[in-house]
Amino acid sequence: MTLRTVFIEAAYLAASLLFILGLRSLTMPDRARRGMQLAALGMLVAIVGTLLHHEIVRYDWILAGLALGTVIGYPLGVYVPMTAMPQRVAISHMFGAIAATLVGVAEYWRLGNGMDVPRPVMAALGFEVLFGALTITGSFMAFGKLQGILPSRPVTFRGQNYGSMAIFVTAVGLFAWLVARPAIPNAFYAMVALALVFGVSLVLPIGGADMPVVISLLNSYAGLASSATGFAIGNNVLIIAGALDGASGFVLSIIMSRAMNRSFTNVLFGAFGAAPEASARTAEGLTVHAITPEDAAIQLGYARKVIIVPGYGMAVSQAQHQVRELASLIEKNGGSVVYAIHPVAGRMPGHMNVLLAEADVPYEKLKEMDEVNDEFKNADVALVIGANDVVNPAARTDKGSPIYGMPILNADQAKQVIVMKRSMNPGFAGIENDLFYRDNTAMLFGDAKQSLAKVVQEIKQG
Amino acid sequence: MHGLQLLEIYVFVLAGFVGFFTITRVPALLHTPLMSATNAISAISLVGSVVMAGANYGLLATVLGFVAVTCATINVVGGFIITDRMLKMFRRGGRPEAKK
Numbered sequence: 001m002t003l004r005t006v007f008i009e010a011a012y013l014a015a016s017l018l019f020i021l022g023l024r025s026l027t028m029p030d031r032a033r034r035g036m037q038l039a040a041l042g043m044l045v046a047i048v049g050t051l052l053h054h055e056i057v058r059y060d061w062i063l064a065g066l067a068l069g070t071v072i073g074y075p076l077g078v079y080v081p082m083t084a085m086p087q088r089v090a091i092s093h094m095f096g097a098i099a100a101t102l103v104g105v106a107e108y109w110r111l112g113n114g115m116d117v118p119r120p121v122m123a124a125l126g127f128e129v130l131f132g133a134l135t136i137t138g139s140f141m142a143f144g145k146l147q148g149i150l151p152s153r154p155v156t157f158r159g160q161n162y163g164s165m166a167i168f169v170t171a172v173g174l175f176a177w178l179v180a181r182p183a184i185p186n187a188f189y190a191m192v193a194l195a196l197v198f199g200v201s202l203v204l205p206i207g208g209a210d211m212p213v214v215i216s217l218l219n220s221y222a223g224l225a226s227s228a229t230g231f232a233i234g235n236n237v238l239i240i241a242g243a244l245d246g247a248s249g250f251v252l253s254i255i256m257s258r259a260m261n262r263s264f265t266n267v268l269f270g271a272f273g274a275a276p277e278a279s280a281r282t283a284e285g286l287t288v289h290a291i292t293p294e295d296a297a298i299q300l301g302y303a304r305k306v307i308i309v310p311g312y313g314m315a316v317s318q319a320q321h322q323v324r325e326l327a328s329l330i331e332k333n334g335g336s337v338v339y340a341i342h343p344v345a346g347r348m349p350g351h352m353n354v355l356l357a358e359a360d361v362p363y364e365k366l367k368e369m370d371e372v373n374d375e376f377k378n379a380d381v382a383l384v385i386g387a388n389d390v391v392n393p394a395a396r397t398d399k400g401s402p403i404y405g406m407p408i409l410n411a412d413q414a415k416q417v418i419v420m421k422r423s424m425n426p427g428f429a430g431i432e433n434d435l436f437y438r439d440n441t442a443m444l445f446g447d448a449k450q451s452l453a454k455v456v457q458e459i460k461q462g
Numbered sequence: 463m464h465g466l467q468l469l470e471i472y473v474f475v476l477a478g479f480v481g482f483f484t485i486t487r488v489p490a491l492l493h494t495p496l497m498s499a500t501n502a503i504s505a506i507s508l509v510g511s512v513v514m515a516g517a518n519y520g521l522l523a524t525v526l527g528f529v530a531v532t533c534a535t536i537n538v539v540g541g542f543i544i545t546d547r548m549l550k551m552f553r554r555g556g557r558p559e560a561k562k
Contacts, residue, residue, distance in 0.1 A: 055517040064528060069534065072540075074543065099511050102511070236470070244481040349496075350493030357552045
């Protein structure tokens with residue numbers, strides 16, 4: 001082992017340790033920022049170490065890539081608004097997957113188009129390009145749906161699941177063949193192409209509200225692709241960092257699926273929401289009790305305990321600052337306000353927390369479901385802002401409902417419920433929500449941001 | 463270049479375990495920063511891309527390596543910055559407010 005190799009390996013070891021410390025710091029909100037700065041330092045150490053690699057003969061392309069990547073990455077870090085975070089995360093999975101896939105393809109190509117690829121390396125390369133390629137297109141589709149370029153409703157057609165399965169099975173078949181005989185370039189490139197197509201067909205039938213699961217899964221795949229790169233080129237820091245990312249995405253996927261009471265397969269192949277006829281009950285003959293911002297202001301102005309339930313509607317109308325302003329007023333009048341955050345509220349894990357933190361809501365007021373659910377019965381007002389399925393009591397009682405069994409927030413147990421909603425259109429799942437028709441529920445129709453601004457103004461004047 | 467070795471599988475499995483047990487303890491509060499953080503960390507594939515772009519492996523490998531370096535760098539730079547931006551926003555009550 002030369003001195004140079006020792007130095008590079010030491011840099012990688014240091015980087016791996018700093019990454020783990022960085023992730024560990026995320027278990028403690030107060031120390032998270034410092035911890036992630038250490039992880040960034042670890043990344044720098046790893047890059048500097050790599051630049052000393054003995055096989056590197058020229059630096060012009062490397063520096064050009066580093067410069068171009070910085071020019072593109074810096075604005076993506078600094079200027080992207082918090083409301084665009086789901087699509088920002090989705091597109092970053094795509095970039096990570098492109099890097100892993102291209103390294104895999106280049107590695108296969110340079111080793112005599114498979115002639116000099118030993119079988120174990122072929123196995124690693126296969127995983128790398130399979131996971132990588134499907135993550136590239138899958139993430140791009142997710143990005144398109146979240147950004148509104150593509151319809152966020154599930155896109156389905158007859159035989160879709162069979163078609164997807166056929167593509168997947170063929171790609172895996174080619175993979176197995178390649179591990180047996182690596183030197184078949186056509187099979188390799190066909191496998192990459194099929195994985196790209198599979199990524200599209202995987203995300204196409206998935207609707208907006210299922211995005212938290214899909215983004216988490218793609219996060220996991222991007223990590224596994226990085227890890228497989230590490231196996232292919234024999235680099236431990238890649239294996240470790242990729243495994244951390246893979247594990248993280250996996251854990252998040254589990255948490256998200258549980259929060260919807262659904263399995264992975266159900267999310268991926270169920271095309272939730274495509275069949276509104278599945279909804280068990282309709283709302284015919286029921287009436288809602290609509291109120292004005294003035295009425296809401298009176299109730300909220302005198303409430304002692306208010307629980308706010310934010311949903312995707314809050315993100316859409318970017319109402320987080322008005323929410324915070326209302327909460328400050330209620331607190332000034334002597335009431336208390338906490339926020340009840342459902343794990344799948346919004347379009348990605350933690351979406352609501354980020355938006356409310358941006359509006360300067362202290363994080364100890366952002367309560368997880370289990371923590372806050374018993375408090376609803378003591379609340380004077382539950383203020384539901386643009387959330388629907390996560391407060392639908394049908395999940396508890398109606399066995400015929402598609403969301404039956406999903407853990408929900410007990411907003412209906414509050415003495416008074418005020419629901420802010422754009423219109424009476426049913427939520428994403430196309431399911432009627434009994435909560436809206438209850439005696440203790442009042443509906444405040446309109447854009448959440450404007451409604452909240454009016455309520456705030458009324459309370460200030462009153 | 464060396465092949466798939468048992469040792470590497472050990473490393474993968476152990477790192478996966480560390481990741482699993484660490485991440486299950488991350489509160490839901492920080493799930494979005496967690497995603498962007500792990501994304502930035504897994505942009506360590508930059509390390510492989512850099513060697514591909516700089517070594518004497520032929521033009522196609524160099525060009526693919528260059529594109530890979532660019533994409534990975536986007537995630538390193540953008541990912542760590544945006545994670546920091548998010549984590550900066552999470553603060554306790556009682557302290558003076560950052561804005562207005």
